[in-house]
Amino acid sequence: MDFTIAAIITIVGLTTPILLAGLGELVVEKSGVLNLGVEGLMLVGAISGFGVTVFTFNPWAGVLGAAVGGALASLIFAVLVLQLNSNQVATGLALTIFGTGVSSLIGVNFTGRIVAPFGSIFPDALARDPFWKLFFGYSPIVYFAIIMVFVVGWFLKRTRAGLILRAVGENDLSAHSIGYSVIRVRYMAIAFGGAMAGIGGAYFSLVITPMWAEKMTAGRGWIALALVVFAGWRTGRLLAGAYFFGILMALELYAKAAGFSFLPSQFWAAMPYAMTVVALAIISSRGTAGASAPACLGKPFTPST
Amino acid sequence: MRYKLEKRREPSMAMLVITPVASVIVTMLVGILAFDALGVDGWAAVRDIFLTPLLASHKWQDVAVKAAPLVIIALGLSVGNRAQVWNIGAEGQYVIGALAAAGVGLAFGQAGGFFVILAMIAAGCLGGALWALIPAVLRTRFSVNEVLSSLMLTYVSLQVLGYLVGGPWKDPNGRNFPATAPLPEGQMLPALDGSTIHLGIVVALILPFAFWLLMSRSTFGYQVRVVGSSPHAARHGGFDAKQTIWATMLIGGAMAGLAGSLELTGALHKVDLGFASGYGFTAIIVAFLGRLNPFGCLLAGIVLAVTSVGGQLAKTTVHIPDSTAGIFQAMMLFLILASDILIRYRIAKRA
Amino acid sequence: MTARLELKGITKRFPGVLANDRVGFAVQPGEIHALLGENGAGKSTLVKMIYGIMQPDEGQILWNGAPLQVANPKAARKLGIGMVFQHFSLFDALTVLENIALGMDAAIPARALEAKIRAVMTQYGLMLDPSRVVSTLSVGERQRIEIVRALLLNPKLLIMDEPTSVLTPQEVEQLFIVLRKLAAEGCSILYISHKLHEIKALCDTATILRGGKLVDTCDPKVETSRSMAEKMIGGSLKDIKRDGRSLGAPKLVVQGLSLPADGPFGTALRDISFSVRAGEIFGVAGVAGNGQNALLLALSGEEPTARAAVTVNGTQVGHMTARDRRGQGVSSVPEERNGHAAVPVFTLADNAILTARDRLGMVNRGLLDAKAARTYAGEVIEAFSVKATGPGAMAESLSGGNLQKYIMGREILQKPQVLVVSQPTWGVDAGAAAAIHQALVDLAAEGSAIVVISQDLDELLALCDTLAVINGGRLSAPMAVADAKIDEIGLLMGGIHGETAHAV
Secondary structure (H helix, E strand, C coil), X not given: CHHHHHHHHHHHHHHHHHHHHHHHHHHHHHCCCCCCCHHHHHHHHHHHHHHHHHHHCCHHHHHHHHHHHHHHHHHHHHHHHHHCCCCHHHHHHHHHHHHHHHHHHHHHHHCCCECCCCCCCCCHHHHCCCCCHHHHCCCHHHHHHHHHHHHHHHXXXXXXXXXXXXXXXXXXXXXXXHCCCHHHHHHHHHHHHHHHHHHHXXXXXXXXXCECCCCCCCCXXXXXXXXXXXXXXXXXXXXXXXXXXXXXXXXXXXXXXXXCCCCCHHHHHHHHHHHHXXXXXXXXXXXXXXXXXXXXXXXXXXXXX | CCEEEEXXXXXXXXXXXXXXXXXXXXXXXXXXXXXHHCCCCHHHXXXXXXXXXXXXXXXXXXXXXXXXXXXXXXXHHHHHHHCCCCCCCHHHHHHHHHHHHHHHHHHCCCCCCHHXXXXXXXXXXXXXXHHHHHHHHHHHHHCCCHHHHHHHHHHHHHHHHHHHHHCCCCCCCCCCCCECCCCCHHHCXXXXXXXXXXXXXXXXXXXXXXXXXXXXXXXXXXXXXXXXXXXXXXXXXXXXXXXXXXXXXXXXXXXXXXXXXXXXXXXXXXXXCCCCCCHHHHHHHHHHHCCCCHHHHHHHHHHHHHHHHHHHHHHHHCCCCCHHHHHHHHHHHHHHHHHCHHHHEEEEECC | CCCCEXXXXXXXXXXXXXXXXXXXXXXXXXXXXXXXXXXXXXXXXXXXXXXXCCCCCEEEEEECCEEECXXXXXXXXXXXXXXXXXXXXXXXXCEHHHHHHHHCCCCCCHHHHHHHHHHHHHHHCCCCCCCCEHHHCCHHHHHHHHHHHHHCCCCCEEEEECCCCCCCHHHHHHHHHHHHXXXXXXXXXXXXXXXXXXXXXXXXXXXXXXXXXXXXXXXXXXXXXXXXXXXXXXXXXXXXXXXXXXXXXXXXXXXXXXXXXXXXXXXXXXXXEEEEECCCEEEEECCCCCCHHHHHHHHHCCCCCCHHXXXXXXXXXXXXXXXXXXXXXXXXXXXXCECCCECXXXXXHHHHHHHHCCCCCCEECCEECHHHHHHHHHHHHHHCCCCCCCCCCEHHHCCHHHHHHHHXXXXXXXXXXXXXXXXXXCCCCHHHHHHHHHHHHHHHHCCCEEEEECCCHHXXXXXXXXXXXXXXXXXXXXXXXXXXXXXHHHHHHHHHHCCCCCCC
């Protein structure tokens, strides 16, 4: 029982960053933009969240800083892609390279420093209770991520703004001819995606380790991208998919303890990445995912006027 | 006065050449200003990163050794990018190529000579190509986005490397350090006396000509360009898109594998955990900065190698972290992508 | 009486083109006013300025007598200007209701909106199911969404841009009933078209544009179709010279051709059979989206088919790729010029390599013969009087008509045994269209078999010897054009997408 609870808590922790980044990217992609820079944005979020927390001693400010940092970095991408019609794939890669470099450069001043982990805000009686910690023992970021699944789902399905965002991603030229500002909608979507990836990155530097290390997101941004495809651009499936990947990642941690040591540790470390490829193959080959991809995904918007 | 973009009747050849050069220069200028603002001697930093490696002759061999893998990988990637095939897993293909070469070398034991080295390099090309074949198959059979799959496989390849050099291939005389044993003399590429200039650098100088012939003069190059710019037109012309994806991925993987095996036999002479040093990712920048042109890749490879060498230099001279070079490299890529639009549009005054 | 809308000296320039040159006319309340002109005459640009998508460089727009600037489509709608686009501004993956909601400027609760939609639909006899996803609707139904969307705003002026180009003759009649009813209620209608018989049947006034300039404002009921056509084209009409042709043995035989749908929104081909004789021009009529694209791909070899499904000169070629079929003398010209028939960012010479490299020996041991390609491109430019700076011109720098002439020339000069063309004169000016029609007839006279797929029934009736109608991926029995009846063709075009098939 104790082991199960500990395992669930580990899985929730591993799931949260990719869930946040995946939700952000889902909104970006629904607006018709493919931002491959999630990994870089997460790193920018990780360092800006950590830096702000070091200076303010306030992890809430740190999370806000991570969101702002991620959003600002994503705006570089937005200007290039939306204003200058640059290739989205290449620009996203550039953003990842940039985010990696910038976070390392800023991070030099923070290496070796630690902050208090941004843990549960519930009373210890709940947060440290052997059983109730299962519900109350998490960082506020965890609850935020789960709430955001429903907020984003509601926004896309039920609100007029969400309808406009989907319309822009389905047919940008039509949206333009009816009179919606495609560029403005996409700017906002990209900034939202950047902020969410930033918070996802901050989960590493404020909750998991609480310290800064270069490239500490270790490719989770890419898994978040795969997650969006895996989820078929639907929020409910995104949540399920995030937990699927979370369990895979937890396997690496628990493999040895569970007596799987007949296989080398590298096998388990490679597992989430290899399984991502397998999962993508299964989902993509079914064809249903392809049909639900926003029709304008990755294509530049070029109105004739 | 406001300005607007106006479509050109014909793409500007001048802009095609000017913009990469301008990107490098603007990056230098921004670097000077940014570092001055941060309280570092900006001019010294930019000088050490961009110019010193070029001006100091004792740095030239370092630049050449770093440029060779960048150029070779970028040549392969630029073929794929022309076809809109986004192989960003060259780092993994480079690693697998090096491991394949190392494996063949180990199989030959202490034996060496021309044919052994050739077998190692061939194995490197094959290993890289096969590793790239996985995303190619996934893309054509299961329509899996190759960006994600090739990148995921890079992480897998790093674990493969970690397993092999820490386990079965570990040097028994290496004090338990996770690395292969150094190659025997006979398995090393010939190098110029008293320098680190090895034969792989010559390969990197010759290959651009071969790629130019392939891309600009052959039917295959035409096919790649048509598939990349208009897939429907390619089908109309009777070109097979799947076959093109396979071919370009295989070329990209083979070149990355080649670079890995040349790096092993020519420069590093063993595989350890630090073998994957990011050439596969930097080469993506090289390909774009070189405008996907073979000779452009050669020049851009040298520029990026200069900044890598210069980054190390600036670390000791002006005490800035070596990740600074990475930021400069990303900035060059941003600028080149941002200025792409000037090839097809001109800036005109608004009426 | 003050005019509802008046334009004075409207001018709009694009790089290298004067799209509208001091155009002025007035539309009265309740009037159905035709805006008539060829493709490229400047009609679409003009209405885009009225609807606020573009701004005029010079001139004035008066609305009920007061000068006005239409900043954007939202402002236009606020004034009571509605527009139904030629290329629908719809979202395939969304429902009818969502599409209509997007066209409203204020958020209306879904239930209230649905009630309003149903009211408008009953009032004008426009039936639609609000919960259907657009991608499952026929083209005629999609247009209805646009019309309902415009009507919900109680427009004072409704702009219809080429509304009938995608409708069956019966659907056109239905549309006209709605438009007449609207006009009777006092709504002005600006009706853009180049179809003269429709304008004579529907409109009170016609304004004719040519090359961006106003040619005439006239009463279409008084004018003849021919006189309006000549004003539109700016010269006298040329007839196609089609004598001196004799039909030979069957050259292209299609037998039981089926092809699965390409993607969820595609149309499958079902058991299509027909044959075309040497010297014969065979027309395929039909409303857009009924399998025309798939048919072209199946005939050209871009989509492989069953071996026996396509036979050319007695050889079964159904299993062959596009390249191998070209080797057998099958050429094709798809509907989409930029990006399908030609690579926009390639030169004309490089575009010659695309389809002529094997037949004309432009490849030597895997290497391309750039000189041969340039020479051939030059020959095509010369023979088809393509206006271009030369073989080195980018395909995308040519006007639609000139690029089409180049592409037709590229295929015709290869002397194909079989030529399959789709929408040969789509978006092409009258001069170029006449040249293309003549070239097709001349090729047939030399003994080639030609298939023309077109949505323009007038074009097919003028050009073809035999005609069949494609609907829902099935081809009707062929009929000789000489005995074809428009009503019958119209019913065939309607087919299973008939007026009430999907209605609620």
